[in-house]
Amino acid sequence: MRGRPGASWTCWTVWTWTMPTMMPRQVPAVLAEADRILCLAHREPDGDAYGSLLALRWILEAAGKQVVTGIDGPPDWAYRFLPGYQGVRTPDRIQGSFDLVVIVDCSSIDRIGGFQDLEGLKQLPWLVIDHHPTNEQFGTPGLNWVDASCLSTCNLVLQLAEALDRPLSANAKKCLLVGMLTDSLCFRIKGVDQAFMREVMKVMGPDSYDFQYVVSRTLGFITRDELQLQSLLLSRMQLDDGVLWVGMTSDQATGPQGERLKTRGIIQRLAEVDEARVAVLFRETELDDGRTEVKCSLRCDPDLDVSRLALALGGGGHQLAAGCKLAGSLDAVVPEVIARIKDQVLGLPVGGS
Template identity: 25%
Template sequence: MKNISEILENVKTVGIGGHIRPDGDCIGSCMALYLYIREYFPDIEADVYLEQPKPVFDYIDRMDEVKTEAEEEEKEYDLFITCDVSALDRLAVAGKYFDTAKKTACIDHHVSNKGFADVNHVRGDVGSACEVLYGLLDADKIDRSIAVPIYTGMAHDTGVFQYSSTTPETMRIAGELMKTGFDFSRIIDESFYQKTYLQNQVMGRVLAESILLQDGKCVVGYLKRREMDFYGVEGKDLEGIVSQLRLTAGVEVAIFIYEMETQLFKVSLRSNGKVDVSRIAVFFGGGGHVRAAGCDMQGSMYDVINNLTAEIEKQLAEE
């Protein structure tokens, strides 16, 4: 695609969906596309599906219109578009609508995305799905309402423009979006950095009990299910922990794992450059980017750590 209008021609109904446990880039890209279609293609009936987006993103316009569950009645969209979804099994809430849609499209930036839709616009060299989406929209039509979610997604997936995926083009686009007049510093503070007191307590515990492996090149933090129950937290409350672990001096790879249920763990991986964590995540059935990836793994916590560090060690030995 060169422009989103190419796939919207002769379309009367559109569904938009993001990945499970949606982050800022997923929510931002889905909402920006939804707002753009609602504003500039008013004859198209559009719906957006997201899995329980966090209230912290409520500053984005029309968040109250998000559908968090698939409706019971059968529905066939003329077009279903996924945003920031790396594989079909990562699509949340609206999988059945993707399956029954007359045509499907995928807008993404994950290097692990093999292309699962009829039309696949995947740019693995771009730092966020929101930046990919920006390239498909008419820049002169991006008003403040649409700019806010795009900026949100770009800021989140580039670590507030500090990851290596940040390019001069990324910063140019961010500057153009800022011209629409929103409070960009507030968006960053409240949606990216700000944590509740409880989240800070949990992060402190994980950092205090983290372990260094492989001569200090790998750091591992973890939470067991009973610890999560004790604090009353879920996976959505644990964002930012793996990024903080990555900042440990001398570390090449940070791992954070938490127990979703007995012997089933959610794994988040971050790299400082020497290790391609997307290769590791894909090996274990997940996906992501060179420096940020994730997967789900079964076994004991020690099995999970041992299996992950074995793959990390292989890459470090390739240097």
């Protein structure tokens, strides 16, 4: 893609400048009043989701709160080095009552999955802490803290810790760093400035944990099977009027032991290709009820915007990096999405440039 030499797109989050949003004044009070808190992040979590969720746990526990963390779906092994990773629960493992629900790094209620249907939760206050500009403000009125000027949700959690006047433990710092690394692409995107780096310095130490180890684990590891999948898919990419795309069937995403392989590293490779103005990874999934859906991950050049299209298709994200899920097979979804990219993102007549 043009305008971003050497960029490596390892997550959904790409920064565009927005006016900062102040923390709602009710946030410290609602946290102070709650004794038992359920903290949630979105399905298919990335480093910012895990980092903000687990850092919040350590911060709130240091304040004397009982905290349960949850994510709907299988855990991502790549983040198993984070303190608190093993304690993250799925909806079927949630027990007891709570005083408050806190949801981090999540732009819409459907992304918390089965948690939204748990008995008793809808009657509680919901505090949403997020930095996605497409956030649907689904928290309790007055408790939606959405600041799209922040590079990561972890930056907001750090601000919360400071507002609560809570010192950061080594565990909290490690988790916050992972989110900042993930969503700043290791400090390589436009929004990285002196203010951001000052916040990074706050979570580095001194000597509270192995900084280099956390950086290497956050950015550098995939399995052998995932690398082979990446090689296969990249050999099948197609370029169509500036749209570079590849499709992955549900069979291709299944490992030798029946596990679902992660696709980390694939979309950024597509986005790095100079001829591509928009890059798309289509991932087909067969649902438990036999239906098929396709997850679309979108990236684009700096002068374009894929978030509006993703939002129109039922998803969301950022100007330069967004995604959505559509019912149907690859054969049905791919031509529809590519046609809409040409029309609504690139401004091309459907059928060619």
